[in-house]
Every structure is written in structure tokens, then in C-alpha cells.
Amino acid sequence: MKEATESLNFIEHIIEEDLANGFPKEKLCFRFPPEPNGYLHIGHAASICLNFGLGEKYGAPVNLRFDDTNPAKEEQEYVDAIKRDIAWLGFNWANECYSSDYFQQLYDWAVQLIKQGKAYVDQQSSELIAEQKGTPTSPGMPSPFRDRSIAENLDLFERMKNGEFASGTYLLRAKIDMASPNMHMRDPILYRIIHAHHHRTGNTWNIYPMYDWAHGESDYLEQVSHSLCTLEFKAHRELYDWYLDQIVDPTLLRPKQREFARRNLSFTVMSKRKLLELVQKKVVSGWDDPRMPTISGLRRRGYTPNSIRNFSEVAGIARRENVTDVSLLEFCVREDLNQSATRVMAVLNPIKVVIQNYPVGQVEILHLENNPEKTDAGTHEVPFSRELYIERADFKEEADSKFFRLSIGQEVRLKSAYIIKAESVVKDAAGTLLEIHCSYEAESRSGSGTEASQRKVKSTIHWVSVAHAIQAEVREYDRLFLDESPDAHESKSYMDFINPNSLKVIKNAYLEPYLSQANSNESYQFQRLGYFTLDSESREGKLVFNKTVGLKDTWAKQNATAATKQQTSSKPIAQAPQETKSALNEIQYIGKKLTNLSGDKLEEALRNIRVQAENVTYEELEPLFGTAAKKVGTRIAVLVALTVLLAKGASKTPAAAEFIASCQSDESITLKEEAAKLA
């Protein structure tokens, strides 16, 4: 259905090229390699969708590999959460793998490296090693232990493995090049000693491989064809390849690392470390707080797998830094939910309406369409009675012409019910509005088929019956940060931009009774308000709803812009100097493309130049006489402009004459002709 868009992203181009060069399609294999040290977020979703999407597109397996090489930071809890999130997104992994599954093989290979004189045991402090490493602009110095004998290295390494040494005392390093311009090649660490319990291997190991050593070799062991990671690993590629060089069997597939830009979202942060800080400092309630950009947070908020996959699709993947506007994500949920959400009525900020001419005690059961987008979705029942709640914002005692809702003397339709007219208001001593007294038109009931029921009124508003409404808590969310890129400021921390009002709790919202049986894996559209879903804290009898996203609200926007307009117009407007493109630039531009044109379009372009030339001075034009002979278009444009200037009475300077002469002898016929007219 959407296969119409054939454009490939750059990763797909790489794969297509490999395929074209004879790489067998059946050997394609991808992987998604999270470290189980935190929850997945929308940025990971980009990577997940990329890898699993590629798998689906090429019919290739995609492994889920936990990069669990650091027992100090990793936990089973995260493994479970990650699996749940990926499954929720709707992807199936071919194999569930762990870097820790390869610890023995990795160890054996390391021993082999030592035997080849390509690795050595170092025993200096981390400070000393860092010092010897040099800086990006100056080379490093070799470790005094760099030339330890192979036998000694072997012995030490084995004892490291056996747990004879304390954490941090010994290291295994690859012997590469301390002067490499790539810092990662300056004798990188292969193994360090960590005495910690590993969530899978327990206490079997006392040494653990570093990311670089484990990652490429794991890709190789799994025969991953394309190992896709984010841009910050670009500099690691050289090392990735060096490690593979040491162990690769040429008859087997050699993985290829390629990098893409991570996806950033505006008004949020996107690194596990920063998200963890929000959790730890209790800025949010947890990893799955509905304000968090985590998959679990978005899920709790009411985002659908579809909307997130679509977002990834639409946002695309590329190699440059980016900050995608959240509005794109919001668009994606709305688009999805609009199709699937059941329409209901809920009043979040109530004001009571009493219909004076409606019989006291009468209750009518009306029918509300479940989903106008799906004709077969049916209806559900809504009780109607004399006393109702409507939104406070839907009433104004006196309305201006742009306010379509209820006001004194003004009619509105109650959704799926009657047309009412506001007659009077009741206020307390302080002047606050208590209730609105209305009259209804008995013939106007929706769907009754009467003439009155077909009558058009300016607006339709939602409502709930006071006697039948159920109460619930509704949580509304705003962006977590006030700045578009909270972590992009040098002088300020992202913590400085926290939005203090990102959570608004409405304790007593009134919902139509149908919602007492609300389903936790369904989304509801509270009509005219937005999309809502049951929160995980919701209990029978104490319902809690999360607002996923509001409806597009052109009315609110109109008001907001009107307000700001009023504000700015009260001040003297500091007119920004109009950045009009200079006529000369315009001429140059038209000229640039001139030789591509013909017929009418050429005529039009020439006409345009003549128009623009009216606003150009001779002084401005003169420097362009020197335009390279190759740039025929520009020369024509300049010549045409000159023609106009001369006609206006500019004097033909020697420079101009020379220019005209040179044009006359040009190869371009157009140029020649134009020049001849002037000669």
C-alpha cells in the first residue's frame, strides 16, 4: 500500500550495492544489540525499526543480542524489559543471543593474540595509562610492559582469569599503535578484571571483555552481515576491523559496521544516563512515566506500536545530526488513534447545565457512534437527563462572533442529543458561575429524523448526565522540558529546563458510564478533547486515564495567535529589516539556470531579468562583467541587464564596451545576438 515510495535510505543503498556486487541475499543477517542496563527509548526504536525493518524487507534473520560485557551495570530486569518492548513493537527476533555466550571463545582468541605477540598484560593505574595514551593531537607513549614476554603474558592472563588479582590491577591490551591518529587504536584494552556477579554467567568469570573486543567478534560469530550502529562508533570502525582481521576465516562471512545518526526528539533528552537521572531524582515517577520518551513510557501514555513504527518510517534514517520535532510523533499517534479509538464523552472541567423544560426525573437512552471513521463500529448507549455537565470552556455569557459555543441566547447541539439554548445563569455571592439554565427543543433529538433534528447549529458540544456520570482521575501531560534541545546548551544543564508543569492531575473528571468498563488496552477519544487510555495504576472503582495526545485544536491556536497579536500590536512594532533578495542576486540566479531553458520559459526568464534590472545600479553590475566565459547563462543575464541600464541612460563605460565585445565573439548564439544589438 505504501510501496509506492521507492526511495531507499543510505543503509539500503549500501545493501543494494553489496547485493549487486554479488553478496548472496540469503546471507544477509542483522542484529539489534542493546546493553541491558536501562530501558529502551524512542531513539532505540529507530534502530529497532531499522534492523528489524531490514530483516522484514530482505527476509533476513535479525538477532536480539544483549551486549552484557559489564556485570557491574547490567541486570536481568532490563533484559526482560527490553524483550517486552521489542515484542510489543511487533518484531520477532531470530535468535536471542548474549555476548556472554561467547566469553570462552573470546578468551581463546585473546590467548591466540598473546601467542602472536599482539596483546600484552599491563599493570599500571588507569591514570598512568590515560597519560601515556596522549591526546588526539599528540601521539601516546608505549607502556613499560608492552614488551613483556609471551610466556609471562600468558601466565599473567591466565591468573587474571583465575581470579588471583584484585579488580583494576591488571589488564590485557592489544598491541597496535600508540601513535595512531585514532585514539581507539592506541593499544586498546581487551580485558579488565571485575569481581562482580554476572546476571547470566554468575561468578564464572573474573575478567570481562571490553565492548570493542566483544562486539565485532560477536557479529562474526553470529555471521551478521551488516552491523549497524550509531555515529559515535564511527571512530571504532578501524578497531572493529582490526580485531576481525586477527581471527576471521576468509571462507566465512565478514561483518561490516556502518553508522547512522541517532534520532533525537525535540523537548526531551535521549540518553540512558540522563533518563536515569530523571528517574533517580524523582523528576518522573519511573522509567515508564508517561512523560518519558521510553518505549514503556510511551506505551503507558497510550502510544501504539503502529504509531511508533510509522514515526520511524516517516522520520527516516540518515547520517547527519538531527532533532525531530515531537509534533511528528504526535501526528503519528493521532493518525493511528483516529482510526481505532472509540468515541466517548467526558467532561474534565465541568459546569452544570439545567434544562428547565425537560421533565424532572426523566432519563432517555441515546446512542453515540463508536467511531465515525468505521461505519461498522456501531454505537453505545448514553443516558440523557435534565441536569448535565458541559465543559466550562464551552460557555461564555457574552460571546463574540468567533465563539461558536454556548452563550446566553445562543444555541448549540448537545452531541447525539438535543439542541439547547442558554437562557440565564446562576451565580454565587462572589459572582462565580454555578449553573446555566437552558431550554431544549424537544423535536430536535439526533437521529429522530424530524426537521428540527436536521437543523444546523453553529456548534456541537459534548456533555455527560450529572446523575449517571462516573468519576475518574485524568492525567494530562505536557513536555518534560521547556527547551527544544535541553541538552544542547554549553552553559546550562538539561536539568535547568525541566518543565515544572508537565503533569496536570484532574481528580474529578466526569465520564459517561460506558467507560466504567473501559479496557486497558484500548484507546478512547474523549470527544473534542483528545485521546486517552487507562493508566496502569487504574483500579476498578478508581479509574485513572492518561491523555495520550490532544486533538488538533485550531480554535485554541486561533485564540493564542490572536492574543499574541494583540500583545505585539500594543507595542510599537520593531520592523525587522526586510530581507529581500537583492535584484542583482535574482539576476544571477536566473542566469545560472538560463541555459537549461528554451521557448516560453526562456522568454519569461529574460523578461524577469529585465524587470529586476530596473532595480540594479551600474556599479553593482560591473563586477559581473568578469564572469567566467564558461558561465554563459550568467553572462547572458548580465548582458540583458546591461541592455536595460543602457536604455535607461547609463553611460557605456570602457568596461561595458569590452564586455559587450567579448560576448559578441562568444560561442553562444543567444549571447551573440544580444550583444550584437548593443554593439
Place this chain on the structure above:
RNA sequence: UGACUGAUGGUGUAACUGGCAACACGUCUGAUUUUGGUUCAGAAGAGUCUAGGUUCGAGCCCUAGUCGGUCAACCA
């Protein structure tokens, strides 16, 4: 002062081997609408970081520059 890398409307992505810069979001009109939603029709908005060059023709190729990102964890 190094190495690597990137630069296309407000935002995100396109443009297959060079051939009058496309799609989506956002914005703005108008129509439809018992949701100021949806849908439909339309508009505005970039001459592709700058300066040169190659070419009949450059966003794509070349040269130089500018600006941004990444790299010096016993993290991944």
C-alpha cells in the same frame, strides 16, 4: 594545531549512472462535517553552507574555505 565525519524549506527525509529540488510534518486559505477532529481542494515556504573549477548542463564530480558533530572511560 590532529583524525574522522556531516551540511538540501521551520522540522525530518528524497532526488537511481550529473538533466529546471520531491515527500511528510508544521504553517496559511477555502469546502465538507452533529467532534473548531477527520476528509477534500489549494497556497506560501529552500535555488541545496561559501568561493572557485570541470561540464552543453552540478544538490550530486574536483579544489579551497566556513560552520557543526565525534574521538583521549578498566562504559556501551
